[in-house]
Amino acid sequence: MAMSPGPLLLVFVLGLVLTLPTLAQDDRRYRKFLNEHYDAKPKGRDDRYCESMMKKRGLTSPCKDTNTFIHDTTNNIKAICGRDGSPYEGNLIISNAPFQVTTCKHHGGSQRPPCRYRASKGYRRIVIACENGLPVHLDESVINL
Incomplete structure (x- = not known):
């Protein structure tokens, strides 16, 4: 007995429609993670680097208190x-291995721009949250491991 493709096609399309928004949301959270925490080839890694990168990445309205940039491949x-x-x-x-990182900490009074940052650079294991195999959050409370 042959089954018509109609019901199977309907189930496939329905599954696709329900899955795509979830994948798009994961992708958006992953892109936000990359914007906030990824810089493969940093220049400087000093206070000026932090001030420049924080502003360039849109993390200065209000001034973000702490942000870490990871210097490796995606x-x-x-x-x-x-x-x-x-x-x-x-x-x-x-992470099982340490990554090269630069952590930028806001110093000064106001949370409004211009934001001033102090850089600290080094290597450390990083703690993240993942969704569907993609990093979506870096836990800034775990800095010294």
């Missing part, structure tokens, strides 16, 4: 969500 960062990460706390994952 593939290596994504791999923390899989083979290169370990469960940490709750839904967080910690």
Whole structure:
């Protein structure tokens, strides 16, 4: 007995319609993560670097208190969500290896621009949250590991 393609096609299209918004939201959160925390080839890594990058990435209205930039490839960062990460706390994952990072900390009084930042650079394991295999949040409360 042959089945017509009509019901199967309807189920496929319905599944696609329900899945696409979720994938688009994951992609939007991943792009936000990259904007806030990814800089493959930094120039300087000093206070001026932080002030420039924070402004360029739209993180100065109001002045974000702390932000870390990860200096590596997107593939290596994504791999923390899989083979290169370990469960940490709750839904967080910690990288198995250290990454080169620059952490920018706001100093001064006002939370309004112009924002002034102090840079600290080094290597450390990073703690992230992942959704569908993509990093979507960097836990700034875990800085010294």
